[in-house]
Amino acid sequence: MSKIVHITRRERFSAAHKLAKPEWSEEKNYETFGKCSNPNWHGHNYVLWVTVKGTPEPSTGFVVDLSALGDVIKDKVIQHVDHKNLNLDVEFTKHLMTSTENLAIAIWEQLEIPVKELGADLHCVKISETENNYVEYFG
Amino acid sequence: MSKIVHITRRERFSAAHKLAKPEWSEEKNYETFGKCSNPNWHGHNYVLWVTVKGTPEPSTGFVVDLSALGDVIKDKVIQHVDHKNLNLDVEFTKHLMTSTENLAIAIWEQLEIPVKELGADLHCVKISETENNYVEYFG
Amino acid sequence: MSKIVHITRRERFSAAHKLAKPEWSEEKNYETFGKCSNPNWHGHNYVLWVTVKGTPEPSTGFVVDLSALGDVIKDKVIQHVDHKNLNLDVEFTKHLMTSTENLAIAIWEQLEIPVKELGADLHCVKISETENNYVEYFG
Amino acid sequence: MSKIVHITRRERFSAAHKLAKPEWSEEKNYETFGKCSNPNWHGHNYVLWVTVKGTPEPSTGFVVDLSALGDVIKDKVIQHVDHKNLNLDVEFTKHLMTSTENLAIAIWEQLEIPVKELGADLHCVKISETENNYVEYFG
Amino acid sequence: MSKIVHITRRERFSAAHKLAKPEWSEEKNYETFGKCSNPNWHGHNYVLWVTVKGTPEPSTGFVVDLSALGDVIKDKVIQHVDHKNLNLDVEFTKHLMTSTENLAIAIWEQLEIPVKELGADLHCVKISETENNYVEYFG
Amino acid sequence: MSKIVHITRRERFSAAHKLAKPEWSEEKNYETFGKCSNPNWHGHNYVLWVTVKGTPEPSTGFVVDLSALGDVIKDKVIQHVDHKNLNLDVEFTKHLMTSTENLAIAIWEQLEIPVKELGADLHCVKISETENNYVEYFG
Numbered sequence: 001m002s003k004i005v006h007i008t009r010r011e012r013f014s015a016a017h018k019l020a021k022p023e024w025s026e027e028k029n030y031e032t033f034g035k036c037s038n039p040n041w042h043g044h045n046y047v048l049w050v051t052v053k054g055t056p057e058p059s060t061g062f063v064v065d066l067s068a069l070g071d072v073i074k075d076k077v078i079q080h081v082d083h084k085n086l087n088l089d090v091e092f093t094k095h096l097m098t099s100t101e102n103l104a105i106a107i108w109e110q111l112e113i114p115v116k117e118l119g120a121d122l123h124c125v126k127i128s129e130t131e132n133n134y135v136e137y138f139g
Numbered sequence: 140m141s142k143i144v145h146i147t148r149r150e151r152f153s154a155a156h157k158l159a160k161p162e163w164s165e166e167k168n169y170e171t172f173g174k175c176s177n178p179n180w181h182g183h184n185y186v187l188w189v190t191v192k193g194t195p196e197p198s199t200g201f202v203v204d205l206s207a208l209g210d211v212i213k214d215k216v217i218q219h220v221d222h223k224n225l226n227l228d229v230e231f232t233k234h235l236m237t238s239t240e241n242l243a244i245a246i247w248e249q250l251e252i253p254v255k256e257l258g259a260d261l262h263c264v265k266i267s268e269t270e271n272n273y274v275e276y277f278g
Numbered sequence: 279m280s281k282i283v284h285i286t287r288r289e290r291f292s293a294a295h296k297l298a299k300p301e302w303s304e305e306k307n308y309e310t311f312g313k314c315s316n317p318n319w320h321g322h323n324y325v326l327w328v329t330v331k332g333t334p335e336p337s338t339g340f341v342v343d344l345s346a347l348g349d350v351i352k353d354k355v356i357q358h359v360d361h362k363n364l365n366l367d368v369e370f371t372k373h374l375m376t377s378t379e380n381l382a383i384a385i386w387e388q389l390e391i392p393v394k395e396l397g398a399d400l401h402c403v404k405i406s407e408t409e410n411n412y413v414e415y416f417g
Numbered sequence: 418m419s420k421i422v423h424i425t426r427r428e429r430f431s432a433a434h435k436l437a438k439p440e441w442s443e444e445k446n447y448e449t450f451g452k453c454s455n456p457n458w459h460g461h462n463y464v465l466w467v468t469v470k471g472t473p474e475p476s477t478g479f480v481v482d483l484s485a486l487g488d489v490i491k492d493k494v495i496q497h498v499d500h501k502n503l504n505l506d507v508e509f510t511k512h513l514m515t516s517t518e519n520l521a522i523a524i525w526e527q528l529e530i531p532v533k534e535l536g537a538d539l540h541c542v543k544i545s546e547t548e549n550n551y552v553e554y555f556g
Numbered sequence: 557m558s559k560i561v562h563i564t565r566r567e568r569f570s571a572a573h574k575l576a577k578p579e580w581s582e583e584k585n586y587e588t589f590g591k592c593s594n595p596n597w598h599g600h601n602y603v604l605w606v607t608v609k610g611t612p613e614p615s616t617g618f619v620v621d622l623s624a625l626g627d628v629i630k631d632k633v634i635q636h637v638d639h640k641n642l643n644l645d646v647e648f649t650k651h652l653m654t655s656t657e658n659l660a661i662a663i664w665e666q667l668e669i670p671v672k673e674l675g676a677d678l679h680c681v682k683i684s685e686t687e688n689n690y691v692e693y694f695g
Numbered sequence: 696m697s698k699i700v701h702i703t704r705r706e707r708f709s710a711a712h713k714l715a716k717p718e719w720s721e722e723k724n725y726e727t728f729g730k731c732s733n734p735n736w737h738g739h740n741y742v743l744w745v746t747v748k749g750t751p752e753p754s755t756g757f758v759v760d761l762s763a764l765g766d767v768i769k770d771k772v773i774q775h776v777d778h779k780n781l782n783l784d785v786e787f788t789k790h791l792m793t794s795t796e797n798l799a800i801a802i803w804e805q806l807e808i809p810v811k812e813l814g815a816d817l818h819c820v821k822i823s824e825t826e827n828n829y830v831e832y833f834g
Contacts, residue, residue, distance in 0.1 A: 005518045006553040014686065016572040016597040021198070032199065034206065035639035041572040042639040043599005045686055059438070060449065061516030066550055067451060083591035083598040099200030101144045130570065130601055133205055136145040153408065155294040155319040160476070171477065173484065174361035180294040181361040182321005184408055222313035222320040238478030240422045269292065269323055272483055275423040283796045284831040299615070310616065312623060337716070338727065339794030344828055345729065377617030379561045411622055414562040431825065433711040433736040452778035458711040459778040460738005462825055500730035500737040547709065547740055577754070588755060590762065655756030657700045689761055692701040692746075 006123055007063045008051040011073050013082035016043040017098040041085065046103075047128045048077065050111060054120035064120040072118065076110045100129045104137035112139065145262055146202045147190040150212050152221035155182040156237040180224065185242075186267045187216065189250060193259035203259040211257065215249045239268045243276035251278065284401055285341045286329040289351050291360035294321040295376040319363065324381075325406045326355070328389060332398035342398040350396065354388045378407045382415035390417065423540055424480045425468040428490050430499035433460040434515040458502065463520075464545045465494070467528060471537035481537040489535065493527045517546045521554035529556070562679055563619045564607040567629050569638035572599040573654040597641065602659075603684045604633065606667060610676035620676040628674065632666040656685045660693035668695070701818055702758045703746040706768050708777035711738040712793040736780065741798075742823045743772065745806060749815035759815040767813065771805045795824045799832035807834070 018041050019033040020026075029037035036042070050073055054063040080090050086098045092110055096102045108125045115122040128134035157180050158172040159165075168176040175181070189212055193202040219229050225237040231249055235241045247264045254261040267273035296319050297311040298304075307315040314320070328351055332341040358368050364376045370388055374380045386403045393400040406412035435458050436450040437443075446454035453459070467490055471480040497507050503515045509527055513519045525542045532539040545551035574597050575589040576582075585593035592598070606629055610619040636646050642654045648666055652658045664681045671678040684690035713736050714728040715721075724732040731737070745768055749758040775785050781793045787805055791797045803820045810817040823829035 003522055003554070005521060006555075007518060008551050008553075010549045012686070014598050014600050016599040019200070038639050038641070038645070040641035040644045041597050041599065042570050042641070043572040043597065044570050045601045056516065056518040056522075059514075061436070061514035061519040063518055063552075083594050085594070085596035085598070088596045089594070097198075097200035099195065101146060101195040101202055102200040104144060105142055105195075130568070132149045134147050135202075136147075137142070138145075151408070153320050153322050155321040158478070177361050177363070177367070179363035179366045180319050180321065181292050181363070182294040182319065183292050184323045222316050224316070224318035224320070227318045228316070236476075236478035238473065240424060240473040240480055241478040243422060244420055244473075269290070271427045273425050274480075275425075276420070277423075281800055281832070283799060284833075285796060286829050286831075288827045297617070334794065334796040334800075337792075339714070339792035339797040341796055341830075375615075375617035377612065379563060379612040379619055380617040382561060383559055383612075410566045412564050413619075414564075415559070416562075429825070431737050431739050433738040455778050455780070455784070457780035457783045458736050458738065459709050459780070460711040460736065461709050462740045500733050502733070502735035502737070505735045506733070547707070575756070653754075653756035655751065657702060657751040657758055658756040660700060661698055661751075688705045690703050691758075692703075693698070694701075 002055040004053055005056055005063050006051050006053045007066070007069075008049050008124075009066055009069050009073065011048045011050070011070070011078050012045060013048065013078050014043065014045050015081050015084050015086050016041045017086040018042065019097060019099065021097070044129050046081075047134075048073070048107065049124070049126040050115075050122070051124040051126070052115050052118075052120040053123045064115075064118050068118055069115070069120075072114045073111065076114055077107055100127050100133070100135045101137075103127055104135045108137050108139055141194040143192055144195055144202050145190050145192045146205070146208075147188050147263075148205055148208050148212065150187045150189070150209070150217050151184060152187065152217050153182065153184050154220050154223050154225050155180045156225040157181065158236060158238060160236070180226075183268050185220075186273075187212070187246065188263070188265040189254075189261070190263040190265070191254050191257075191259040192262045203254075203257050207257055208254070208259075211253045212250065215253055216246050239266050239272070239274045240276075242266055243274045247276050247278055280333040282331055283334055283341050284329050284331045285344070285347075286327050286402075287344055287347050287351065289326045289328070289348070289356050290323060291326065291356050292321065292323050293359050293362050293364050294319040295364040296320065297375060297377065299375070319365075322407050324359075325412075326351070326385065327402070327404040328393075328400070329402040329404070330393050330396075330398040331401045342393075342396050346396055347393070347398075350392045351389065354392055355385055378405055378411070378413045379415075381405055382413045386415050386417055419472040421470055422473055422480050423468050423470045424483070424486075425466050425541075426483055426486050426490065428465045428467070428487070428495050429462060430465065430495050431460065431462050432498050432501050432503050433458045434503040435459065436514060436516060438514070458504075461546050463498075464551075465490070465524065466541070466543040467532075467539070468541040468543070469532050469535075469537040470540045481532075481535050485535055486532070486537075489531045490528065493531055494524055517544050517550070517552045518554075520544055521552045525554050525556060558611040560609055561612055561619050562607050562609045563622070563625075564605050564680075565622055565625050565629065567604045567606070567626070567634055568601060569604065569634050570599065570601050571637050571640050571642050572597045573642040574598065575653060575655060577653070597643075600685050602637075603690075604629070604663065605680070605682040606671075606678070607680040607682070608671050608674075608676040609679045620671075620674050624674055625671070625676075628670045629667065632670055633663055656683050656689070656691045657693075659683055660691045664693050664695060697750040699748055700751055700758050701746050701748045702761070702764075703744050703819075704761055704764050704768065706743045706745070706765070706773050707740060708743065708773050709738065709740050710776050710779050710781050711736040712781040713737065714792060714794060716792070736782075739824050741776075742829075743768070743802065744819070744821040745810075745817070746819040746821070747810050747813075747815040748818045759810075759813050763813055764810070764815075767809045768806065771809055772802055795822050795828070795830045796832075798822055799830045803832050803834060
């Protein structure tokens with residue numbers, strides 16, 4: 001019998017970004033993205049929750065070793081984005097409009113295979129940008 | 140290819156209410172609803188999370204403009220309930236037993252069409268009444 | 279040698295109230311107190327922190343038995359205000375403008391002597407009305 | 418017409434435990450479980466969220482009486498685990514590797530039938546061990 | 557008789573910054589400030605608590621009208637720093653090493669006189685940069 | 696001119712303990728310490744806030760390098776208590792009744808000199824045992 005359990009690990013990172021299309025004027029960017037288009041950047045303390053699912057391994061009771069999962073998240077995501085500029089410094093986000101929606105999709109793509117290699121399935125990438133909003137991507 | 144993302148906005152309101160059936164005696168109401176039936180009302184800081192889903196728009200990276208979503212929630216819900224009495228002052232709740240369950244359903248009905256008009260689908264209305272309980276309604 | 283330690287216990291209560299002077303018109307009350315003057319009341323989840331200070335008793339390591347302190351707070355404060363209307367139901371607040379400032383002072387007066395009887399000194403009564411504001415009264 | 422609503426109650430407990438297989442050496446346990454294998458135990462403030470679902474009862478607006486649900490959770494779970502050692506004191510966990518995954522499954526088994534007897538369906542048992550991780554079990 | 561009460565209002569802002577001395581090399585800045593020296597900036601969701609003290613006004617029960625205090629904080633601080641770069645965009649911080657310590661002092665200087673004009677005394681400016689650190693400045 | 700700023704760093708640890716005097720019977724311990732006297736231990740996620748004060752250094756804007764402060768706290772406190780039994784495993788607490796009051800004093804004694812060596816003054820050690828209580832020790 002296999003009992004599926006979801007397990008979630010929280011990580012945090014602080015980064016700068018802006019929302020602005022380079023080919024648009026500053027005015028048009030402000031009209032579309034408001035204060036998020038500030039040319040000199042702004043930033044956030046992002047909170048990231050990574051949920052994986054699987055069957056607890058009988059000898060350990062673990063779906064996945066949480067510290068191994070933490071290492072994967074740090075290696076594939078956090079070290080690349082923490083104290084960085086998401087529009088300038090990060091290979092997997094710098095070609096994107098760095099909306100929280102697109103960050104969640106990009107982080108999913110970083111994690112899907114490495115989580116599989118840990119023996120679990122990636123279920124959800126959730127990111128909050130402020131205490132008043134968050135996004136979830138389920139692949 | 141369309142990638143579905145869920146995005147959630149948090150809003151808050153402070154309101155008075157009570158749980159009591161007018162046709163019942165004070166004793167019967169107390170028996171059923173306990174201290175929530177206090178005739179002179181009590182109140183809460185309600186927290187409301189509204190989750191919508193859709194595909195990020197390629198030019199903005201947004202499922203929905205969060206500030207437009209915030210405006211809809213304020214216009215359709217918050218301005219009607221904040222610093223109000225849910226049993227006396229609010230058109231869409233005053234005919235109800237104002238349990239958190241019924242509030243979630245009533246707020247869903249206020250938001251379903253306006254969210255559609257923003258180009259997204261309402262996915263969940265979540266309300267907490269205290270830090271120890273919350274309800275979720277998925278339509 | 280006596281080492282002074284401060285110890286704080288958190289309790290919570292949900293209550294209705296309004297800010298309005300009965301001798302003023304509804305308009306003047308609205309002008310002064312804004313939406314807090316709604317005639318049909320509103321309410322909050324108040325959070326109360328009671329800080330006492332003293333020297334840990336050598337045999338227990340306690341400044342004060344926290345569950346005895348909790349009992350005092352429940353007996354003198356929480357049972358009187360929880361799920362009540364602060365302007366109508368509560369002996370020690372109903373004669374007051376129920377601002378958070380005045381609540382803190384009134385609760386201090388309820389607790390000062392009973393805390394002394396537990397062998398400690400009341401140091402601070404802190405109350406938050408919403409996540410964005412709180413008051414502290416030090417006697 | 419039946420509208421399904423999910424309602425969640427939060428409870429908390431503080432317990433000691435360790436992760437270690439008695440038939441393994443201390444070294445092998447450390448290799449597998451890290452600092453969680455400390456022979457003299459460690460502990461946590463566990464937070465438990467129990468989500469049930471059902472249709473609000475028309476006369477009360479309740480899926481389930483939250484205080485009855487709270488009593489069930491206290492009776493079947495909290496009183497057995499709070500201020501206890503999960504590996505030594507608790508009938509329904511002491512035969513387990515007390516990973517958070519296994520705790521969630523064991524608590525589900527304690528609650529499934531009693532929740533049914535309250536007239537609702539158990540939907541999810543969620544437990545957090547620290548602010549950085551939680552598990553969810555959906556049966 | 558005058559009873560002194562402290563009242564605190566929380567506001568939030570999201571901003572970009574870096575810690576780096578322009579006259580130092582990138583290496584020396586990294587050595588001193590670590591990842592906070594990233595040339596392309598990073599950012600935070602700053603939380604600001606402003607505490608003022610005074611005697612509640614008898615007719616209102618208020619030390620200060622909280623919404624007037626909120627307006628002062630928004631006018632003198634938040635509108636200048638929210639979604640801005642603290643090193644490039646903000647008159648009262650751009651000449652500073654933008655450590656949290658210096659931000660607290662700079663914000664105190666923005667608020668001291670306007671709070672006095674509201675009839676209260678500024679008591680403390682507290683800022684958190686992440687959930688793991690905060691500073692307090694008492695003038 | 697020297698402006699004193701307080702800066703606080705939060706750290707966390709998970710530990711087992713009990714409150715019981717070895718020379719007392721189990722019954723007398725239960726009478727005095729309630730469920731905290733469980734012979735098989737219980738545990739908590741302790742949260743520790745260490746506040747130091749000083750004048751920001753002009754070239755960095757720092758009262759103290761926060762990561763150096765973090766290293767001191769980890770070296771002198773966290774590594775000794777995290778995932779440990781406070782009554783059995785920890786040199787600086789195992790001779791104590793491990794009340795939160797006594798933990799705060801013991802941790803102060805671990806930190807006072809090392810903080811001085813960083814060029815600041817220890818101002819407060821604050822510990823919470825659960826979300827409903829915390830202690831503060833100011834030396």
